[in-house]
Amino acid sequence: MGTLKLYLDDPYLIEFESNVMEYNGKILVLERTAFYPEGGGQPCDTGKILGNREYNVIKVFKEGDIVYHELDSEFFGEKNVRGVIDWEKRYLHMRHHTAIHILSGILFKDYGARITGSQIYTDKARMDINYELGKDKLPEIEAKANDIVKKGLDVVWYYIDRKDFKEDMVRIREDLLPGDEKLRIVEIKGFDLQADGGTHVKNTAEVGTIKISKYENKGKMNKRIYINLL
Ligand SMILES: [Zn+2]
Known part of the structure; x- marks a missing residue:
């Protein structure tokens, strides 16, 4: 067991x-x-x-x-x-993880961009984006992310049966998900759903101000950004 x-x-x-x-x-x-x-x-x-x-x-x-x-x-x-x-460290991971979901949601909904990888640290997070994302778009994306933070949306997590999974429910493709019967869904209420096994804050207000601190152009459809939380 x-x-x-x-x-x-x-x-x-x-x-x-x-x-x-x-x-x-x-x-x-x-x-x-x-x-x-x-x-x-x-x-x-x-x-x-x-x-x-x-x-x-x-x-x-x-x-x-x-x-x-x-x-x-x-x-x-x-x-x-x-x-x-170690709660201090864990809470930083939770805040950064939810921040990544906020940005992923915006990038997917408003730009059709998919996240191909991400890494959380205690003082920053990194996201790899499969999209022709120009540096000029970053202030707009950052502002949209901080709107979600300011709205104070609840974040909830629950399980659904795999058979109830729908491609448009979550951003990640089904073939990338683990093969469990049940999928754990993390939902930012009224904004975003993702199949996810991580730990999150229970309200977007806890994330704090999101700052996109670094941008790397790694190819036409491959951009990397770093975020900090203030
Ligand atoms: Zn996640």
Whole structure:
């Protein structure tokens, strides 16, 4: 059975308790976790695992349906532990992730542009855009993104059956989605839908002001932008 992924339902959960499923040296598997494993352009969480000893979680990754926590020292064999994620870092990831969805939504709706890749950091995010996007369009796109922030739209997440998936529901092509029966949808109310496994803020107002800080022309249909949040 896979790890119960607490971050999918409640990205604001900072602390949790869990039984230990298995461990091997510095690698720990829990029954449930709030630690986000690296994936979908969002970096993993770091934080602490508290048992009889205190361990730093230095890396979190997912293989299949199992989440693995890599600790800074060998696990002692506690039966259950408490986990505390580094919230400051996670919240920055959430804000940047929702910012990417806002920009992706605008680029798709208003320009027909698709995002081919993205990477979130704590202090910036990068987006690769499959579109003939001129640098002159950036102020307009930035202003539209900040309108969505200012509107304070709710962000919600839920599951739909794969059979109910419609091509025009989400920006990403179905063949790029993982083969699960259920698709997790992240919706910015009244604005955007995307199949997504990441953690998001619950209202666009939490994102803060979006600044497009860098533009790289990597080819006719291949542009890269970086954003910062103020
Ligand atoms: Zn996403």
